[in-house]
Amino acid sequence: MVGRHISISFVKQRNQRLEAFLILLAAIIGIILLYIFNPVTSSIYPPCPFHALTGLYCPGCGSLRALHQILHGDLSRSFGLNPLMVLSLPFLAYGLLSSFVDRIGGISFPVVFIPATCIWSYLGVILLFWVVRNIPAYPFSLLAP
Secondary structure, eight states, rough: HHHHHHHHHHHHHHHHHHHHHHHHHHHHHHHHHHHSSSSSTSSSOOOOHHHHHHHHOOOTTTTTHHHHHHHOOOOHHHHHHOOOHHHHHHHHHHHHHHHHHHHHHHOOOOOOOOOOHHHHHHHHHHOOOOHTTTOOSSTTGOOOO
């Protein structure tokens, strides 16, 4: 019975590593495509469905163009396209990196406890950003991509 438990655990760990590797491979291919093809001039990227339906900007509008600019080293232009995404990127990168390292190598990064009030506050910031970037008056129009 113990031998069977160990083999199931090994298979599960191997599957997690394979899954993490495939996700990492897909991410690398996506980053290469985003580096090569500019979202402004290329038609391989779909338009934002919210913007296409309403004419308004969602909190994610401009993110692909901003990531393309980051990959080309232009942080200021990236910030102008979607400042909320640029400011959130280090936190997202830490979370993804810690997840991959844990799955592939079994090494855990320090766990960062985020209180529920901070998560709800961040949701409020996203919603506020969504509304404010659609106000067609200066200085709010600076938040539009």
